[in-house]
Amino acid sequence: xxxxxxxxxxxxxxxxxxxxxxxxxxxxxxxxxxxxxxxxxxxxxxxxxxxxxxxxxxxxxxxxxxxxxxxxxxxxxxxxxxxxxxxxxxxxxxxxxxxxxxxxxxxxxxxxxxxxxxxxxxxxxxxxxxxxxxxxxxxxxxxxxxxxxxxxxxxxxxxxxxxxxxxxxxxxxxxxxxxxxxxxxxxxxxxxxxxxxxxxxxxxxxxxxxxxxxxxxxxxxxxxxxxxxxxxxxxxxxxxxxxxxxxxxxxxxxxxxxxxxxxxxxxxxxxxxxxxxxxxxxxxxxxxxxxxxxxxxxxxxxxxxxxxxxxxxxxxxxxxxxxxxxxxxxxxxxxxxxxxxxxxxxxxxxxxxxxxxxxxxxxxxxx
Ligand SMILES: Nc1ncnc2c1ncn2[C@@H]1O[C@H](COP(=O)(O)OP(=O)(O)OP(=O)(O)O)[C@@H](O)[C@H]1O
Numbered sequence: 001x002x003x004x005x006x007x008x009x010x011x012x013x014x015x016x017x018x019x020x021x022x023x024x025x026x027x028x029x030x031x032x033x034x035x036x037x038x039x040x041x042x043x044x045x046x047x048x049x050x051x052x053x054x055x056x057x058x059x060x061x062x063x064x065x066x067x068x069x070x071x072x073x074x075x076x077x078x079x080x081x082x083x084x085x086x087x088x089x090x091x092x093x094x095x096x097x098x099x100x101x102x103x104x105x106x107x108x109x110x111x112x113x114x115x116x117x118x119x120x121x122x123x124x125x126x127x128x129x130x131x132x133x134x135x136x137x138x139x140x141x142x143x144x145x146x147x148x149x150x151x152x153x154x155x156x157x158x159x160x161x162x163x164x165x166x167x168x169x170x171x172x173x174x175x176x177x178x179x180x181x182x183x184x185x186x187x188x189x190x191x192x193x194x195x196x197x198x199x200x201x202x203x204x205x206x207x208x209x210x211x212x213x214x215x216x217x218x219x220x221x222x223x224x225x226x227x228x229x230x231x232x233x234x235x236x237x238x239x240x241x242x243x244x245x246x247x248x249x250x251x252x253x254x255x256x257x258x259x260x261x262x263x264x265x266x267x268x269x270x271x272x273x274x275x276x277x278x279x280x281x282x283x284x285x286x287x288x289x290x291x292x293x294x295x296x297x298x299x300x301x302x303x304x305x306x307x308x309x310x311x312x313x314x315x316x317x318x319x320x321x322x323x324x325x326x327x328x329x330x331x332x333x334x335x336x337x338x339x340x341x342x343x344x345x346x347x348x349x350x351x352x353x354x355x356x357x358x359x360x361x362x363x364x365x366x367x
Pocket of ligand 1: 010011012062093094095096097098099100101102202204205206207245246247248317
């Protein structure tokens, strides 16, 4: 059993005037100390004890770089995926709090996805013991429909489950890839197909949840031994999901109407289901009861990452401004609940036989 790793990241204040402080006009501000974030208030300039205080695995203040976030929060998961464990990292938070900045980054400050891809190829290229076959796919959930970001014609895809593949999206294009550059180019092409839109809160707001997925298969390099039953024959298959969720939003604040309003309702509904799943899971095994994974496509796809067989980290992004205090409290409560979830993690290792062996034989391009 292994706990989900939960971190909070505070984005820099939007108002440049107040960029050196997160204190607000009513004297309340979020203070970050080590792995703790607290809401402080002051009365006529006299500081009062924190009104609220939360502790997480990590708390990243506004001056923290994407490189630090990657190193402390996701690097271990990425390395575990190469050992055969499933891994998921996702960003959760209100609109405009920095989820896309964290997952995708910018040209001079690459995010988690870019760093993970580079890291994976640098490790697999260096491996003297195992050979790897890597496949990638990229999908979005827009208005509760799954679309393929690598192939626009693949829309309204369905989720299925099988013994061999677990939970999967049928018809999603998977590309076999051999280098980080190839993957980053594919992602760039996929980004063009993603739904963004302008709201009052964010000039480039993600209007869908996106899931970038890498499936990594590996087997021991031929040792030259004739012992066909040796453990080296075992094939490891792991799945890495890197998820950028759309932001929860107050319709009044985003000024949404028409298409934006419809999108906002779908976003809020699926995030509410995610919250319900997290709440149920955090209740502990005895009180849990039915977990409503099937109530949204997002939770169905993330099912293995939430209480299942995956190493998972969640980065909860928050905005420091006074006007967002209620949303920030909501995000921190979500994060506190998520912290209590335990997953049951194991290496996915199979004997190379039957259909899987045939498929690997056909697809494997030795690295
Ligand atoms: N840690 C950060 N450092 C510098 N700039 C940031 C940081 N986090 C966010 N920003 C900036 O704040 C703005 C909003 O961030 P972003 O688009 O990542 O938010 P989001 O949570 O993905 O929003 P939405 O849910 O609406 O898509 C962007 O201009 C982004 O560059």
